[in-house]
Amino acid sequence: MNIQQMLHEYNRGDRDFSAISLHGLDLSELRLSGIDLSRADLSGTDLRGTDLSRANLSQANLTNADLSGADLSGARLTEANLIGAELGESSLVGANLTRADLRVADLEAADLRGANLSHADLSGASLSRANLIDTQLDLQQLSEADCEGADLSQLKPSSGFWQTQLTRRWVSWGLHGRLQGEIHAGG
Secondary structure (H helix, E strand, O other): OOHHHHHHHHHOOOOEOOOOEOOOOEOOOOEOOOOEOOOOEOOOOEOOOOEOOOOEOOOOEOOOOEOOOOEOOOOEOOOOEOOOOEOOOOEOOOOEOOOOEOOOOEOOOOEOOOOEOOOOEOOOOEOOOOEOOOOEOOHHHHOOOEOOOOOOOOOEOOOHHHHOOEOHHHHHHHHHOOOOOOOOEOO
């Protein structure tokens, strides 16, 4: 399916485009609110300024995608692969990013108010100047992220598991199911 066919079907009311491959395409500045792109391959795709509010992007591959300035408010991004994604100045208000992989992602000046980042991997991510008011995550998740200029005082801690005193290596192993060295308990 090409972009024109997809847009034609979307404009006719179809919202289910799960598992579609749109790798490397230019989808910038489109209005795709409520679209289902779960399990889709959107790696390297240009989604700058695109309206993806309330979209389902669960388990989507967004590796190296450019989502700068995109509206992802209320979107479901559970278990999404956002490694190296550009999300600077995007709106992720109320988005669900549970277990999302955001390693080395750029979230500079992103609006994450009320977003759920429980169990998300933020290693090497830039959250510089991001709005994190009422964002659900634990400070441990930010230990390897750049948070310069971000106000961390109004975070909502995740529950249970994340409040234990475990090292990053153990947490990383627990998230991804691969042993990355010794397991250390304690703090």
